[in-house]
Amino acid sequence: MSQTPLVEMIGIEKHFGGVRAVDHVSLDLYPGEVVGVLGHNGAGKSCLMRILAGAMIPNAGEIRVNGKAVAFADPNDARAAGIETIYQTLALADHLDAPSNLFLGRELKTWFGNLDDARMLEESRKVLARLNPNFKNLSDPVSSLSGGQRQVIAIARAIYFDTKVLIMDEPTAALGPSETAMVADLIRQLQAEGIGILLVSHDMHDVFDLCNRVVVMNKGRLVGAHGIEEVSKDDVLSLIVKGELPADWSARNLEAAQ
Amino acid sequence: MSQAIKPASGRAPTPLASLMPDAAKIHRLSALLTLLLLIAGFALASQAFFSVNNALTVLLQTSVIGLLGIGMTLVIITGGIDLSVGSVLALSGVGTAMAVKAGVPVGLAMALGVAIGAACGAVNGLVVTRAKIPPFVATLGMMLMARGLALQLTGAAPISQLGEAFGRLGNGALFRMVEMQPNGFPKVIFPGIPYPAILLAVVAVGAAYLLRRRQIGRHIYATGSNEEAARLSGVRVDQTKLYAYVMSGALAGLAGNVLMSRLVTAQPSEGVMYELDAIAAAVIGGASLSGGVGTVSGTMIGAFIIGILRNGLNMAGVSAFIQQIVIGAVVIGAVWIDQMRNRR
Ligand SMILES: Nc1ncnc2c1ncn2[C@@H]1O[C@H](COP(=O)(O)OP(=O)(O)OP(=O)(O)O)[C@@H](O)[C@H]1O
Ligand SMILES: [Mg+2]
Secondary structure: OOOOOOOEEEEEEEEEEOOOEEEEEEEEEEEOEEEEEEEEOOHHHHHHHHHHOOOOOOOOEEEEEEEEEEEOOOOHHHOOOOEEEEEEOOOOOOOOOOHHHHHHOOOOOOOOOOHHHHHHHHHHHHHHHHHHHOOOOOOOHHHHOHHHHHHHHHHHHHHHHHOEEEEEEOOOOOOOOOHHHHHHHHHHHHHHHOOOEEOOOOHHHHHHOOOOOOEEEOOOOEEEEHHHHHHHHHHHHHHHHHHHOOOOOHHHHHHHHH | OOOOOOOOOOOOHHHHHHHHHOOOHHHHHHHHHHHHHHHHHHHOHHHHHHOOOHHHHHHHHHHHHHHHHHHHHHHHOOOOOOOOHHHHHHHHHHHHHHHHHHOOOOHHHHHHHHHHHHHHHHHHHHHHHHOOHHHHHHHHHHHHHHHHHHHHHHHHHHHEOOHHHHHHHHHHHHHHHEEEEEOEEEEEEEEEEEHHHHHHHHHHHHHHEEEEHHHHHHHHEEEEOOHHHHHHOOOHHHHHHHHHHHHHHHHHHHHHHHHHHHHOOOOOOOOOOHHHHHHHHHHHHOOOOOOOOOOOOHHHHHHHHHHHHHHHHHHOOOHHHHHHHHHHHHHHHHHHHHHHOOOO
């Protein structure tokens, strides 16, 4: 692809004491591309995502958005650059209701600067219906909602605003089959709109179904980045577990190319 | 189970939800019921309790707890605590009095007192957010420092003879009607609404508006509910906390002015243990010490419960020691109810 990438992460590093959570990782993302980010538990996926989301400051490395170097001091900076995130932890304030969470930090206001709760409710209803037409508990505190409903709110929050890059850190972990299908549809829809998506997932089926590329992390390092047609599920599994492709991979690939 | 913060009015909740009052509303309702029972009980026990004059006394006494309680509520909702309000009240009152003594007009001097309170609150907020000292420790330190400063500045002696204007805020009243009798003595037709009560009402309405209708209010709840989530959502968590501590300090300063004005004397040793009354008022009113929950109306009910308990027990001739025991038990009872409702 000859376009400029939406985002480039170059030589990103993050240490916690002796732990190298992210070890010199580079990754880019183009418009309309879905990149699967895989790796075992603790491989550093969430750390890498949080760094791009402005929620974690890297020890070293550079981030570029549309070719321009940026330094995110907090999540607001990343959001201002069009990078929205569905955190693995969902990041919801339990005592607040769905609309308050959806618009948290970006509340709609009336001309007088008061919170426009009526409009936030209306907008929330619309965007939530895109993911779950039966979503009704809009004025309950989100602590009283199910894990899936909470996840739907977190997803809705990330797609409502003017999103250019969407980071999804295990967005379907708590969802039932119909909601998961809705999210898959949503991903395709956003992709068609030219949004770049980073999808962290343990679900090989989803990854192969939705992604154009996969990158695999192992102990903080990026051990593989491949177009989805270059690799099989077993190849990816080998990358995840052993940190390398099976010995016969290049031979197989050459064969396929001929 | 806890409450959603937003008022249910102006929205269209599911019919069932609107019929079922949530736990926080029940808590406030039971507090209100307690308050009414207290009033009824004391009225039966003592004739003098249920009089206009005594009602005004209660209003005056409660205004100080109420002002402190409102600031405390903001801080408690963010998940913090402010132990310094009693001392800050004294320091602010002393500051105002010293300014008056130095010839500063009373209004300006009182504004200075409030500013001193706000400054103490700002120090609290910065120590909590920048130095990452837990609120309990940070404000405990401020409690000692502000008290020490008030005592040091005055040599531990009260400042008196502050003039009639200084006493107006604490002793004056709106719509007070006095008639001169033929014998030359004035007769009070209507004692008027004390200024401190009006001040409390204005501050309470303002704080409730802030919490319910303004962005900062929503952020105060979000910060106390889940600080990390708030931060990730773009809430400036540190600024939000700082705001709450500054408000608490400023309201402590205001309460200091009211109290010293009522006494027409600045007492550097005034307000000891008032922070506990303020915390009690907030907690009785349903605020949760783990953050994210609390309302101004609840705290007002809590403040009046404490004010009326003190006043009623006084009128019934119960000793100050027994009063402490009773109020201590009420606080534990209120927190216990709070725990029960969170345990589901
Ligand atoms: N705030 C932190 N402080 C210290 N260590 C951390 C912190 N956050 C992450 N780590 C460490 O960094 C490493 C990578 O964690 P990360 O959450 O990125 O893994 P992950 O790939 O997202 O795993 P999972 O699949 O379980 O979500 C882990 O060893 C973790 O313990
Ligand atoms: Mg993770």
